[in-house]
Amino acid sequence: MTNDTNISEPYDLAVIGTGMAGMSAAVLASGRGLRVAIAGLTGEILFSSGLLDFLAIHPLTEADRWENPWAAIDRLVHEEPNHPYARVSVAQMRSAWSDLLGFLDRWGLPYHRRENENLRIITSQGTIKTSYCIPITMSAGVLGFERNLPCLIVDIAGLRGFSATQIVQSLRDVWPGLRALHVVFPETGGMGELYPEMTARAMENPLIRRQLADVVRPGLGDAKVVGLPAILGISDSTMVLRDLEERLGVPVFEIPGIPPSVPGIRLKETFERALPEMGVCAHFQHRVFGLRTDAAGFRLTVGRMAPETEIAARSVLLATGRFFGGGLAAERHRVRESLLDLPVVQPQDRSEWHRPDFFDTRGHPIHRAGIDVDAAFRPIGPSNDVYHPLLFAAGSILAHQDWIRSKSGVGIAVCTAYAAVDRVVEALKNA
Amino acid sequence: MSTVEETPVLIIGGGVTGVGLARDLTLRGVPCTIVERRDVNSGASGGNHGLLHSGCRYVLQDVETAAECMAENELLKRMAAQCIEPTGGLFVAMNGEDLAHAGRFEEACAESGIDVCRVAPEEVLEMEPAVGRGVLAAYLTPDAVVDPFRLAFENLFDAMAHGAKLMCFSPVEAMTVVNGAIREVTLHNPATGDIQHIRPRIVVNAAGAWAGKIAHLAGLSLPMVYSKGTLVISHERIAERVLHRLRPPADGDILVPGGTVSIAGTSSLRVEEPDRLLPTTDEVDMLVREMGVMVPDFVQTRLIRAYCGVRPLVGTHAVADGRSIRRNFVLIDHAREGIHNLVTITGGKLTTYRLMAERTADLVCEKLRHAVSCTTGTVPLPEHAACQWSEPGRAPRYWMKAQQAGDLLLCECEMVPKSAIDCILETLNTQHVPAGLKAIGVRSRIGKGPCQGAYCSVRIISHLYDRGWLQGRQGGDELAAFLRERWKGMQAVLWGEQMRHAELQEAIHCGLFEMEHPHVQARQSTKSG
Helix, strand or coil: CCCCCCCCCCEEEEEECCCHHHHHHHHHHHHCCCCEEEEECHHHHHHCCCCECCCCCCCCCCCCEECCHHHHHHHHHHHCCCCHHHHCCHHHHHHHHHHHHHHHHHCCCCEECECCECEEEECCCCCEEEECEEEHHHHHHHHHHHCCCCEEEEEECCCCCCCHHHHHHHCCCCCCCEEEEEECCCCCCCCCCCCHHHHHHHCCCHHHHHHHHHHHHHHCCCCCEEEEECCCCCCCHHHHHHHHHHHHCCCEEEECCCCCCHHHHHHHHHHHHHHHHCCCEEEECCEEEEEEEECCEEEEEEECCCCCEEEEEEEEEECCCCCCCCCEEECCCCEEECCCCCCCECCCCHHHCCCCCCCCCCCCHHHHCEECECCCCCEECCCCCECCCCEEECHHHECCCCHHHHCCHHHHHHHHHHHHHHHHHHHHHHC | CEEEEEEEEEEECCCHHHHHHHHHHHHCCCCEEEECCCCCCCCHHHCCCCEECCCHHHCCCCHHHHHHHHHHHHHHHHHCHHHEECCCEEEEEECCCCHHHHHHHHHHHHHCCCCCEEECHHHHHHHCCCCCCCEEEEEEECCEEECHHHHHHHHHHHHHHCCCEEECCCCEEEEEEECCEEEEEEEECCCCCCEEEEEEEEEEECCHHHHHHHHHHCCCCCCEEEEEEEEEEECCCCCCCEEEECCCCCCCCEEEEECCEEEEECCCEEECCCCCCCCCHHHHHHHHHHHHHHCHHHHHCCEEEEEEEEEEEECCCCCCCCCCCCCCEEEEEHHHHCCCCEEEEEECCHHHHHHHHHHHHHHHHHHHCCCCCCCCCCCCCCCCHHHHHHCCCHHHHHHHHHCCCCCCEEECCCCEEHHHHHHHHHHHHHHCCCCCHHHHHHHCCCCCCCCCCCCHHHHHHHHHHHCCCCCCCHHHHHHHHHHHHHHHHHHHHCCHHHHHHHHHHHHHHHHHCCCCCHHHHCCCCEECC
């Protein structure tokens, strides 16, 4: 981590925000040869499920999930020309995914996908989740479900909110081959509370894995595959997975559950480890207190509790997320963009923000609020004027999309980050 | 399934009046059955401030109600102490207000027998720093806080211990009137399809805001005025005492503490129907604005929930907002309209529920020629173990003290452990209440903290499966119903920190668990491109 307070040479790009969009943008921009700085509070990426959605539902009211996300995108961009996806070409999207997955693979967090197909996996709630790329540690669950293989679901005493019985019961009509097993985690009495992160770290110890395999093995029966809560290690989950599979003699998969979860921690730790090593000037756990412009470009004031450092940069990418990430702030009478008070596209009145039914399949209008951008991903005001020719925005802060309901969170983050970085490179060349 | 049962007294309505009446009657040796269309306290008994009035609010326009409140306040503090936090009240007149009301207040209180004590404005700031500057006059009053859920359940359990029966989720569908008497009452549970016929000697209509609809089933006309009252709950406790504007009763003039939170209310809006009401953003904004006059920081306060109740007022349709109808209760003997075994008790206040029950039981006993007097004024309400979990701060104290191995917290906001959930579940069967999140929510603090159930609901569902209370896909339906219910209270107060919570909740339950399209979960289908 660098703490240079007086840099004479400004960075090519300062990324504000350390969620999926900001982290991906830093990776991509650095890969394009830009000198990159990034700052933000990394806490929120912990709440990622670890699943990389692309697009599964469109329109929102239509319950059937799209098998081919590219076909879904094709229809979406025709019907919603303001959607952020409509500003990204298919070629850019394909490159965005292969660059991101290549990066994660290189840094020890391999993902599984079928390039033209969404995957269906079971969740800790006994529901079926549609996603595009899933951690390799979850991949055996896809085949197991598709082929209705005899499967043992294992839960662990003290890990709350994960019941094997619940999963088996809830899915009995669609995956009748499921059975439940309740075990006590090695070297715990089974009485106290276990935290997923601690449990996952414990799984990095071969002795613990051997003992866990020993308590699961007698319950295997005819199971051809075993599902566990997402606790298969943090820093080298592939090794933990393969070792456990070898000990049990059948494929093993993780079942995603309520965040903050281990797959989210893995993503966070991977980005945090990789970016500084890639030469990105990373200010993790730092807040951006201010952003001003001068003749040379931008100056960001960053720090932990109070302003500590200034970062000079020729261009800025705003990837600060929505309400949870802090990019948008909901006041009682309006939604505000937190850093620059950029214009926010939003409903007229708070009474129109949400619908009376939480699960209304049209989604809540407030989730389509956000920053409007031009074709080059630069924030614009109501009269289409850009805020600054070298200020860009990407990710969930963008208006005209509902990432939660359409199951497109990481896709929007990564694809818009990719397209925005393209525009940054272009703009810096011309500047 | 269809059954026929006989009971001496059938009480329609499981609010605090109905369960209070059941206790009163069974203590007099009269067995009874309570039927409730939903769960206990699902009407106004669960949608109020939890204020044990001193009567001060009414001294200047309704002396009778004021005196009743004072007498019951004093009595309940002794007879139902476990349900009451004797915080005291503070009535304050703020700058810019008409002092005519304040000027007559002290004298009127004395006339109603209410002890109040004048305090200097500078002392107010010391007692309650949240109150704004510009206090013109202030009085300490005997107002207090009551937990309406604990009060209802303590009454219910004592009544059941003395022979009362409770049937929840049993709405009345029809009544058969023969020769000037209700011979049979038909209950129909739409969820299970169960039909039950009850043959009562006396029927008490204690259906609150729905009393008019019940009377209609007996062929009678009972015009009701529905007054919707919305309240908001803050994330933190703002004051130690009940704070009350010293002015004629109006909107947004009461702030009641409750455990770790405060409750501000109310609005008063005339509505046509008592069902399907939601707090609105306009009502919330009005409450924030009004409360800001007395407690200036309230405009910045983090609110975690809004809710509303319907005041059941018997009266004419001419009244605009319902504030001006007297708040005392109405006891009607329908013998004068030709039905000799039907009594209606409605209106009134939480504070006077016991008195309402006593008067009603007197009339019922007279009709039954059963000359036994009321004892609820002298026999304290016993404490039942399963009733303690609705009290704010109760679960954490228990959990810290007991520290049983394996007793994990399922709700971290309110620190509700597994053992509390199990204790509640054991009691549900006798109340005809299916085990589930809503039922647990009515009987404990789960889902009432800052996360509004996003986390604890998931953990409790898992626990219910592990304990065998849920099968098949019931858990998903349960969870969806619970989140929908919590949402009603969240949607009008979503800004600031609560907006962040709501977004996370949606990311979990819709983004990850894909609960918004449940029917697709039941079949395997994808759309091919």
